[in-house]
Amino acid sequence: MGRFAPILPELILSVGATVLMMIAAFTGRRGSSLVSWLAILLLIAATAALVGAPSHAGPIFDGLISADLFASFGKAIMFPAAAVAIIAAQGWFGKEHEHSSEYSVLILFAAAGMSVMVSATSLISLYVGLELNSLASYVLASYRRTDERSAEAGLKYFVLGALASGILLYGISLLYGFTGTTNFTGLASAFARGAPSLGLLFGLVFLLAGLAFKISAVPFHMWTPDVYEGAPTPVTAFFASAPKVAAVLLSTRVCLDALAPATEAWRQIVIFAALASIFLGAVAAYGQNNIKRLLAYSSINNVGFVLIGLAGAGVAGASSVLFYMAVYVTMTLGAFLCVLWMRGADGEPIEEISSLSGLSQSRPGFAAALAVFMFSLAGIPPFFGFWAKLVVFNAAVKAGLLPLAVAGILGTVVGAYYYLKIVKVMYMDEPGAPYSRVREPVQGVLILIAAIAVSPLGYLLIGPLGTLSDMAAGSIF
Amino acid sequence: MGSLPLLTILIAIPLIAGVAALFVKANAARWLALIATLLDLALSVYLWVQFDPNGAQWQFTELNPLGNGKPWLGIDGIALVLIELTAFLMPICIGASWRSIEKRVPEYMAAFLLMEALMLGVFAAQDLFLFYIFFEGGLIPMYLIIGIWGGAERIKASYKFFLYTLLGSVLMLIAMIYMVQEAGTTSIPALMVTDFPVDAQKWLWLAFFASFAVKMPMWPVHTWLPDAHVQAPTAGSVILAGVLLKMGGYGFIRFSLPMFPEGSAMFVPFVFVLSGLAVVYTSLVALVQTDMKKLIAYSSVAHMGFVTFGLFAMNRQGIEGAMMVMLGHGLVSGALFLCVGVVYDRLHTREIARYGGLSDNMPGYALLFMVFTMASVGLPGTSNFVGEFLSLVGTYRASTWAAIAGTTGIILGAAYMLLLYWRICFGTQRHKDAAAMPDLSAREWWLLAPIALGVFWMGIYPESFIRPFRNDVGRVLERVQHVAPHYDASVVPGKAKVEAH
Numbered sequence: 001m002g003r004f005a006p007i008l009p010e011l012i013l014s015v016g017a018t019v020l021m022m023i024a025a026f027t028g029r030r031g032s033s034l035v036s037w038l039a040i041l042l043l044i045a046a047t048a049a050l051v052g053a054p055s056h057a058g059p060i061f062d063g064l065i066s067a068d069l070f071a072s073f074g075k076a077i078m079f080p081a082a083a084v085a086i087i088a089a090q091g092w093f094g095k096e097h098e099h100s101s102e103y104s105v106l107i108l109f110a111a112a113g114m115s116v117m118v119s120a121t122s123l124i125s126l127y128v129g130l131e132l133n134s135l136a137s138y139v140l141a142s143y144r145r146t147d148e149r150s151a152e153a154g155l156k157y158f159v160l161g162a163l164a165s166g167i168l169l170y171g172i173s174l175l176y177g178f179t180g181t182t183n184f185t186g187l188a189s190a191f192a193r194g195a196p197s198l199g200l201l202f203g204l205v206f207l208l209a210g211l212a213f214k215i216s217a218v219p220f221h222m223w224t225p226d227v228y229e230g231a232p233t234p235v236t237a238f239f240a241s242a243p244k245v246a247a248v249l250l251s252t253r254v255c256l257d258a259l260a261p262a263t264e265a266w267r268q269i270v271i272f273a274a275l276a277s278i279f280l281g282a283v284a285a286y287g288q289n290n291i292k293r294l295l296a297y298s299s300i301n302n303v304g305f306v307l308i309g310l311a312g313a314g315v316a317g318a319s320s321v322l323f324y325m326a327v328y329v330t331m332t333l334g335a336f337l338c339v340l341w342m343r344g345a346d347g348e349p350i351e352e353i354s355s356l357s358g359l360s361q362s363r364p365g366f367a368a369a370l371a372v373f374m375f376s377l378a379g380i381p382p383f384f385g386f387w388a389k390l391v392v393f394n395a396a397v398k399a400g401l402l403p404l405a406v407a408g409i410l411g412t413v414v415g416a417y418y419y420l421k422i423v424k425v426m427y428m429d430e431p432g433a434p435y436s437r438v439r440e441p442v443q444g445v446l447i448l449i450a451a452i453a454v455s456p457l458g459y460l461l462i463g464p465l466g467t468l469s470d471m472a473a474g475s476i477f
Numbered sequence: 478m479g480s481l482p483l484l485t486i487l488i489a490i491p492l493i494a495g496v497a498a499l500f501v502k503a504n505a506a507r508w509l510a511l512i513a514t515l516l517d518l519a520l521s522v523y524l525w526v527q528f529d530p531n532g533a534q535w536q537f538t539e540l541n542p543l544g545n546g547k548p549w550l551g552i553d554g555i556a557l558v559l560i561e562l563t564a565f566l567m568p569i570c571i572g573a574s575w576r577s578i579e580k581r582v583p584e585y586m587a588a589f590l591l592m593e594a595l596m597l598g599v600f601a602a603q604d605l606f607l608f609y610i611f612f613e614g615g616l617i618p619m620y621l622i623i624g625i626w627g628g629a630e631r632i633k634a635s636y637k638f639f640l641y642t643l644l645g646s647v648l649m650l651i652a653m654i655y656m657v658q659e660a661g662t663t664s665i666p667a668l669m670v671t672d673f674p675v676d677a678q679k680w681l682w683l684a685f686f687a688s689f690a691v692k693m694p695m696w697p698v699h700t701w702l703p704d705a706h707v708q709a710p711t712a713g714s715v716i717l718a719g720v721l722l723k724m725g726g727y728g729f730i731r732f733s734l735p736m737f738p739e740g741s742a743m744f745v746p747f748v749f750v751l752s753g754l755a756v757v758y759t760s761l762v763a764l765v766q767t768d769m770k771k772l773i774a775y776s777s778v779a780h781m782g783f784v785t786f787g788l789f790a791m792n793r794q795g796i797e798g799a800m801m802v803m804l805g806h807g808l809v810s811g812a813l814f815l816c817v818g819v820v821y822d823r824l825h826t827r828e829i830a831r832y833g834g835l836s837d838n839m840p841g842y843a844l845l846f847m848v849f850t851m852a853s854v855g856l857p858g859t860s861n862f863v864g865e866f867l868s869l870v871g872t873y874r875a876s877t878w879a880a881i882a883g884t885t886g887i888i889l890g891a892a893y894m895l896l897l898y899w900r901i902c903f904g905t906q907r908h909k910d911a912a913a914m915p916d917l918s919a920r921e922w923w924l925l926a927p928i929a930l931g932v933f934w935m936g937i938y939p940e941s942f943i944r945p946f947r948n949d950v951g952r953v954l955e956r957v958q959h960v961a962p963h964y965d966a967s968v969v970p971g972k973a974k975v976e977a978h
Contacts, residue, residue, distance in 0.1 A: 361581070364499075375617060380643070381610040382595075390606070390650070397654045405654070409647040416643055420620070420636065428624045428632060463543060 006060055006067035009046040009075055010115050016042040017108035024101035032093075032101035036086050039104035043083040043111065050076055063183045065119040070318070073472035074118035074249040077326050078242040082111045084333050084446060085238035088340055091440050092234050093143075103143060107238065110136035114246035121257070123172045123182040126250065130168070130214065133243055134161050140238065141231040153230025160213070160223045168210025174203030184258035192261040204259060208269050211254065214247035217307060218276035221300045225284075228296035233349060236292055237336030240299045241329045248306055252321050255310060257476050263313055270311045271404055277304030278411035285418040290351045291339055294418060295332070298377055301415050302328050305379075305392050308408045312395030318473035320395035323465060327376075327388035327454065334450030335373040341366060341438045341447075350435075353422060358431025366435075367426045369451045376454040378419035379412050384458030391466075482539050483524060484550040484601045487560070488594050490517050491567075495590030503582035507575060510586035514567040514593065521564035528557050530944045534952060535666055538603070548603040548664045554946030555730060555800065556600040559723055562807045563600070565931070566719045567593045570712035572924050573815055577711060577822050578626060585626060589712065592618040596720050600727065605653050605663045612724065613646055619713070619721065627708040634708035641701040645691030652684035656736075669735040669956070682740030685733050693725030695785060696755035699778045706774035707827070711818030714770065718777050719811035723803045726784045730796065734788065735956040741789065742960035748789045749872075749879040755782035756886030763893040769817045769827045772897055773810060776853065779886055780806045780861075786883055787868030791961035795871020796950045797943055801864030804942060805852070805935055809861055812849045812928040816842070819921055820901075823914045829897065834906035839916045843902045845925045850898045852932045854891045860935035875962040 004011060020042070024035050050072045059066045086104050093100035109132060116129030138161060142154020176182050178199040179190035191200065213220040228236045259266050281301025288294040306328070309320035342350045360367035376385030389412065396405040453461070494513030498506040528536055538551030552560065570589060578585050595618070598611035616639055624635035657663050660671045673681060691698045702722075706714045734741055756779050763775035780802060787799030819842060820835070821827055836843035852859035855866075865887065873880035906912040917925070935942055954961075 360584075380613060380617060382614040386610070386613075390654070393651060394654050394658075397651065398658060402651070402655070405651050406648065409651055410644070413640060413644045413647055417636070417640060420639060423620075424624060424632060424635075427621060428635075460543075 003060070007065070007119075008049040009079070010112055010119075012042055012046045012049060013108055013112040013115065016045075017105050017112065020108065021102070021105045024105055027101070029100065032104075033090070035101040036090060036104040039108050040083045040086055042108060043079045043086075046111075046115075047076060047079040059121050059183075059185070063185065064122045064125040065116065066121040067119055069472040069475040070249070070253065070322075071115075071119040073322055073468060074245055074325075075115050077329055078114050078118070078245050079111060081242040081245070081329050081333060082107050082114075082238065084337075085234055085242065087442055087446065088237050088337060089232075089234035090442070091438070092232065092340070103140070103234075106136045106140050106143075110140070110238075110243065114242055117246040118249045118253070120250065120253070121184045123175065123184075123187075126254070127165075127169065127172060130247075130250070131165065133246065134165065134214075137161075137239065137243060140235045141227055143235060144232050147232075149230040150232060151230075153227045156223055156230075157227045164210050164213035164220065167206050167213075171203045171206025171208075171210060174199055174206060178203060184253070187258040188260055191259060196262055196265065200262075201265060204262060204265060205269065207254065208251075208266060211247065211251045212273055215244060215251060215303050215306075216300055217273040217303050218280045218300065219273075221277065221280070224300055225293045225296040228299075229290055229292045229351075233292065233336065233340050236295075237333060237340070240295065240332045240336060244299065244303070245325045245329060248303070248310075248321060248325055252310055252318055253476055256313060256318055267311055267313065270307050271401070274304045274307035274311060274404070275407055275411070277301065277307065278408055279304075279414065282411055282415035282418070285415070288418070289353050291342070291353050291356075291422075292351055294353065294422075295335060295339070298415075298419075299332065301411075302332075302377070304411065305389055305408065308401075308404060309392030309395045311401060311404060312392070312399040314395075314399065315470070315473045315477060316395045316398050318476060319466075319469045320391045322469035322472055323391045324388045326465060326469070327384055327458075330450050330453050331373050331376050331385055334447055334454065335370065335377065337443055337447045337450070338366065338370040338373065340443065341435065343436050343438060345433065345436050347436050353425055355432060355435075356422065356425045357429035359426040359435075361431050362434045369447050371423050371426060372451045372455060374419040374422050378416045380416065382456040382459075384454040384456070384461075387459065387462060482550075483520065483537050484539060484552065484597075487517060487520050487524070487564075488550075488597050488601065490520070491590040491597075492594040495587045495594065498583050498587040498590060501583060506583040506586040507571070510571045510590055511568060513590060514564070514571055517593065517597075518564045518568055521560055524552075525557060525561055525945070528552075528554070528945055530554060530948060534949065535603070541604070548666060549607065550601045551603045551666075552601055554944075554949045555727070557945050558800070558804060558942055559600045559720075559727055560597055562723070562804055563593065563596050563720045565927075566715060566807065566811055569811070569815070569924050569928065570715050572920060573715065573818055574710065574712045575920060577818065581625065585622070588618040588622050589716075592622070592716060596716075596724075599724055603665050605657060605665055605668065608665065609646075609650060609653060612728075613643070615721065615724075616642055619717070622713045623705055623709045626710045626713070629708075630704070631708045634704040637701045638705040641698070642691055645688040645698070648684040649688035652681045656681060665731070669731075671736065673737060675739045678737040678740030679743060682733055682737040682744060685728065685737070686744070689725040689728040689733065690751075691725075692728065693722060693781050693785065694778060695725075695751050695781065696758060696778065697751075699755070699759065702778060703771050703774040706777075706814075707768060707770045711814055711821065714774075714814040714818075715811040718773075718814060719807040722777060722781060723807055725781070726788065726799060726803045729785070729788050730799070730953060734791070734796075735953050738957040738960050741791070741957065742962070745789050745791070745875070745962055748785055749876060752782040752785040752789075753879055753882030755779060755785075756883055757889065760886050760889035760893060764889065764896070766893075767829055769820075769829055769897065769901070770814065771827075772829075772893060773813045773817065776890065776893065777806065777810050779890060780810070780853075782886060783865050783868045783883060786872045786879060787864075790868070790871040790875040790879075791954070791957045792871050792874055793950060793954060794867045795875070796953060797947070798864050798867025798869070798871055800946060800950070801935070801939060801942065802861065802868055803864075805860030805864045805932070808928050808931050808935070809849055809852045809859075812845075812925060812932070813853060815921075815924055815928075816846045816849060819917065819925075820914065824911060829900050831908055832901045832911050833904045833908065834902070834912065835914070836902045837906060838912055838914060841917045841922070845917070845929055846898065846902060848929050848932065850894050852936070853894050855887055858933065858936045860932045860939075862936055863939045 113132030120126040144150035285297035376383035379389040535551040602608035766772035787795040
C-alpha cells in the first residue's frame with residue numbers, strides 16, 4: 001500500500017471519476033448538481049492528499065513518474081482551478097442542456113491526466129497523461145454539441161490536437177530510437193555525451209513542437225482563438241487555466257531535466273517562441289471585439305512571458321515559471337468568471353466587448369473586479385501580475401539574457417493597449433444596456449477572492465509563494 | 478523621531494480615504510477628500526518642522542513591515558520638500574474640483590486620493606521596487622482622471638499618456654533588476670553609494686533616462702504632455718504639472734546622478750543639447766499657441782529644461798537651482814492652470830482670442846494672474862527667479878554655450894507669458910460674454926492666494942526651502958565631483974582647465 005501513497009491524488013481522481021460516471025448514468029439530469037458538488041469534493045480531497053506528501057519521493061514505478069514537490073506545486077494550482085471550472089459551469093448548462101453531469105466527470109478525467117503530466121519523468125507517462133487530458137478536453141470543447149461554434153471548436157481542437165500528438169510521438173520515437181530509453185534521466189545522460197546527433201536534435205525539436213501546441217505558444221497557437229471562442233465559457237476558463245499549467249510545467253520538466261545538457265539547443269527555440277508569443281499575442285488582440293478571443297490572445301501573450309522565465313533555466317528559471325503560473329491562473333480564472341457574468345437582459349451570454357460599455361456606472365463592483373484583472377494581466381503595478389512578470393524577467397537577467405528581457409518587456413507595453421481598451425470601454429464610454437444579474441453567490445465569492453489575491457494585498461503572498469516555488473523548483477534538479 | 482510610523486500614516490490617510498470615498502455620496506466624498514488632504518498637509522508640515530537639516534541623511538525611516546529588516550520608507554531633504562509640494566497642492570486640487578466636477582464625484586475624489594498616496598510613496602520609498610511600484614502605479618489613477626473627466630479628445634490623450642510613460646518606464650525596470658543582482662540589495666540608500674562598473678553605468682543610465690526623460694518631459698519625448706494637459710480636468714493638470722513632472726527630476730537626482738556618476742558625465746553634452754532645444758524650441762512653440770492650456774503646457778517643458786541644465790551641470794548652484802525650479806514651477810504652473818480653470822469654468826473655452834480686457838471686470842483675477850505670470854517669467858522676488866538664476870549660474874560654470882541657450886529661453890519665456898497676459902487681461906473687451914464674467918469667488922481666492930503667498934515666500938526667503946536639502950545636495954555632489962564638467966565652455970567630462978597659458 002505504501003507504494004501507492006505518492007499517487008494518492010491520482011487514485012482519488014480516477015476512481016472517483018469512474019464512480020461519479022456511474023452515478024451520473026443512473027441519476028441522469030436530476031443528479032447533475034449532486035455530481036458537480038461531489039466532483040468538487042474529490043478535487044479538494046485530492047488537493048488535501050498533497051499535504052504531507054514526501055518532498056522528494058524520487059522516481060517511482062520504474063521511473064515512470066516522480067511525485068516530487070514540483071509536481072505537488074502544479075497539482076495544488078490545477079486541482080483548485082479545475083474545481084473553479086466546475087463551479088463556473090453551475091447554472092450555465094443547467095437549464096437547456098442534457099447530460100450536464102458528465103461535464104464534471106470529464107473535468108475529473110482531465111485533471112487526472114494533468115496530474116500525470118506534471119509528475120511524468122518518462123516519455124511514455126508524459127504521452128499518456130497528455131492524451132488523457134486531451135481526449136477529455138476535445139469532448140469538453142464540443143460540449144454544447146447543438147451549438148455550431150462549439151462543435152466546430154471541438155472538431156478543430158481534435159484535428160489539430162491529433163496532428164500535434166503525432167508530431168510529439170514522432171519526436172518521442174526519434175529520441176527513443178537514438179538513445180534507447182524513454183526515461184528522463186537516461187535521456188539527460190544521452191544528451192550529456194558530447195554534442196547531440198542530428199537524430200537527437202530532430203527528436204528534441206519535434207518534442208518541443210508538440211509541447212508548444214499544448215501550451216499554445218506561437219507558431220503553434222492557431223487553434224487557440226477559435227477553440228476559446230467556440231467552446232462554452234466555463235470550458236474556456238478551464239482550458240486557459242489548469243491544462244495550461246500542466247503543459248507548461250511538463251515542458252519545464254522536459255527542458256530542465258531530460259534536456260538539461262542540451263540547454264543551448266532548446267533555449268533558442270524557447271526564446272523564439274517566447275518573443276513571438278508575446279508580440280503576436282499582443283498585436284493580434286488589437287482588432288478583437290469578442291472578449292473570449294481577446295483573452296485567448298492574452299493567454300498566448302502570457303505564455304510568452306512564462307517562456308522567458310523558462311529560457312532563464314536553472315532553479316531560478318523553474319521557480320519563476322511556477323510563480324508566474326500561480327498568479328496567471330488566478331488572474332485568468334477571475335477574468336473568465338467575470339466573462340461568465342456578462343449576460344444580456346434575457347440571461348443569454350454576451351461576448352462582445354462593446355457590451356461592457358459604461359459598466360462602471362451600472363455595476364461598479366463587477367467593473368472594478370474586471371479592471372483589476374486587466375491591469376494585473378497587463379502587468380501594471382501595483383497589481384500582483386506585475387510581480388509575476390518581475391520574477392520571470394529576474395530569472396532571464398540572472399541567466400544573462402538581457403536582450404531577451406528588454407525585448408520581452410517592450411512587449412508588455414504593446415500588450416497594455418488592449419487591456420486598457422477594456423478598462424476604457426467600462427469606465428469611459430457611455431452606459432449601454434445593463435446586464436441581468438447572475439444569482440451565483442459562490443462565483444461572486446470566487447471573483448472577490450481572485451481580485452483580492454491580485455490586488456496590492458497580494459504582495460503579502462510574495463514571501464510564502466516565493467519560498468514554495470523555490471523549493472518546488474529545487475526538487476527537479 | 479517618534480515611534481509612530483509617520484510616513485506610513487502620511488501615505489495611508491489618502492489611501493484609506495480614497496477607498497472610503499467610493500462608498501459615499503457626492504458631497505460627502507468632497508468633504509472626505511478635503512479633510513484627508515488637509516490632514517496630510519498638516520502632517521507633512523509637522524514632518525518639515527521635525528526634520529533636522531543637519532541630522533542624519535535619512536530620517537523618519539521605517540523598516541519593511543514584512544520583517545526582513547530591509548529599509549522601506551524614509552526621506553531626505555530632497556524628498557521632504559517634494560512631499561511638502563505634493564501635500565500643499567492636493568487640497569487645492571480638491572477645492573478646484575469642488576464645483577467643476579459634477580459627474581461621478583466619489584470616483585473622482587477616490588482617484589485623486591489614490592494619486593496622492595502613490596505620489597507621496599514615490600518620494601518616500603527607500604526600496605527600489607517599492608519606488609517602481611509607486612512610480613508606475615500613479616499611471617492608473619491619472620489615466621482614469623484624464624479619460625473619464627477630461628475634454629473632447631480625452632480618450633486619445635489618456636492612451637497617449639499611459640503608453641508613452643509606460644514605454645519609458647519598463648526599460649528602467651530591467652535596469653533595476655540588473656542593479657539588484659549586481660549589488661545584491663534593493664535598498665536605495667545602499668545603491669546610492671554603490672559603484673557600478675563604468676561600462677554597465679552607460680546602459681543603466683540610458684535605461685533610467687528613458688523613463689525620467691519621458692516623465693520630465695524632455696524634448697523630443699514631450700509630445701504626450703500638451704495632449705494630456707489640454708484634455709485633463711483643471712485639477713488633473715495641476716497635479717500633472719505640479720507633481721508628476723517633478724518625478725522625472727527627482728529620479729535624476731536620486732538615481733542617475735549618485736548611482737551612475739560616470740554614466741551621467743558621459744551624457745552631459747547630450748543632456749545639454751536636449752535641454753537647450755527644449756528651452757528654445759518649446760518656448761517658440763508656446764509663442765504661437767491659441768489654446769491657453771497648451772501654451773502653459775509648452776512652457777512647462779521649457780522650464781523643465783532649466784531643471785535638466787542645472788542637474789547635469791553637477792555643481793552646487795546647478796543642483797540647488799534645479800530643485801528650486803522644480804518647487805517654484807510646481808507652484809506657478811499649478812496656479813496658472815488654476816487661472817485657466819477659473820475662466821474656463823465661466824466661459825467653457827480655452828481659446829485665448831475669446832477673452833480680453835478681463836482686468837476691467839475681474840480685477841482680483843487680473844491681480845493674481847499677474848503675480849503668477851511674473852513668477853513664471855522669473856521676476857526677482859518670486860520663486861522662479863531663485864531657481865532659474867541659480868541653475869543658470871551652475872550651467873554657466875559647466876558650459877557657456879548651454880547658458881546662452883538657457884538665457885535665451887528666459888527672454889522667450891517673458892515674451893510668451895506677457896503676450897498671454899496681455900491678450901487675456903488687457904486690451905479692449907471684444908466679447909460680451911467674457912466682459913460679463915464675475916470676479917473670483919471666495920473659494921477661488923482660497924485656492925489661489927495661498928499659492929501666491931508660497932511664490933513670494935520662496936522668492937524672498939528661499940533659505941527655508943533650501944536648508945533641508947542643502948546637505949543632501951552636498952552628498953550627491955560628493956558622488957559626482959570627480960566627473961563634473963569644470964569651469965569652462967568645454968563639456969568634456971572630467972577635464973579640468975589646465976591647458977590655458
